[in-house]
Amino acid sequence: MADDSQTAPFIFVREAELPELPDRDAVVSLMAGELAAMMGLPDAQAAVSAALEREHLEPTFVSQGLSVPHGRIPGLQRPGVYAARSAEGIDWDLGRANFIILLLVPEERPEVHLGLLRDLMRWRFRLGENAPALLSAPVADYLQSLQEAIH
Numbered sequence: 001m002a003d004d005s006q007t008a009p010f011i012f013v014r015e016a017e018l019p020e021l022p023d024r025d026a027v028v029s030l031m032a033g034e035l036a037a038m039m040g041l042p043d044a045q046a047a048v049s050a051a052l053e054r055e056h057l058e059p060t061f062v063s064q065g066l067s068v069p070h071g072r073i074p075g076l077q078r079p080g081v082y083a084a085r086s087a088e089g090i091d092w093d094l095g096r097a098n099f100i101i102l103l104l105v106p107e108e109r110p111e112v113h114l115g116l117l118r119d120l121m122r123w124r125f126r127l128g129e130n131a132p133a134l135l136s137a138p139v140a141d142y143l144q145s146l147q148e149a150i151h
Contacts, residue, residue: 007078009116009150010039013143014084018100024092027084028055028069031102035082039104047071047104059093065131066124067097068117072107079112080104083146087135098135099124101146116150123149 012035021027032051036044050071054060061067067090082102089096101120105113123146127134134142 009079009081011081011143011146011150012038012083013139013146014082015139018084018086018090021090024055024059024067024069024090024097025052027090027100028052028102031069031082031084031100032071032104035080035102035104038082039078039080041073041076041104047073051102051104061092061094061097062121062124063095064124065089065096065098066120067092067100068103068120069100070103070105070113070117072113073104074107076104076106079106079116081116081146081150083142085135085142098131119150 018027018030021030028051029048032048033044036047041047050073051069054071055069060069080103084100086098086100089098090100103113103116105116124131134145
């Protein structure tokens, strides 16, 4: 059996709201760079490039204020999740994103990527009308909500 600490996602929830940034590319760059650094990846710029490249193929705004930018990283052993909030929302082509959850996933394990996306879609659907309350909830509540959703 695999060591769960090595295969379970690394989850980081930003305590403060995202700073005012000029556009979604700046948000993706900030989040991917910070997550790569927290995970100790040797090439943070490669993570930023992977996430931006995916975003430029097709914007990752899902619906109901959720955007899930992501990048596939060759050789990554453990997926990373960086969750941020914005009460005003970030303009994301197809809508305003209040919940931005960036994923860095192993390129060689698409099932991990798809599983995280599935879990996040279910999480957002279950939030329903309670989503505005989570925007202002303590960071510990946001983290707990995501940890319960991600398997």
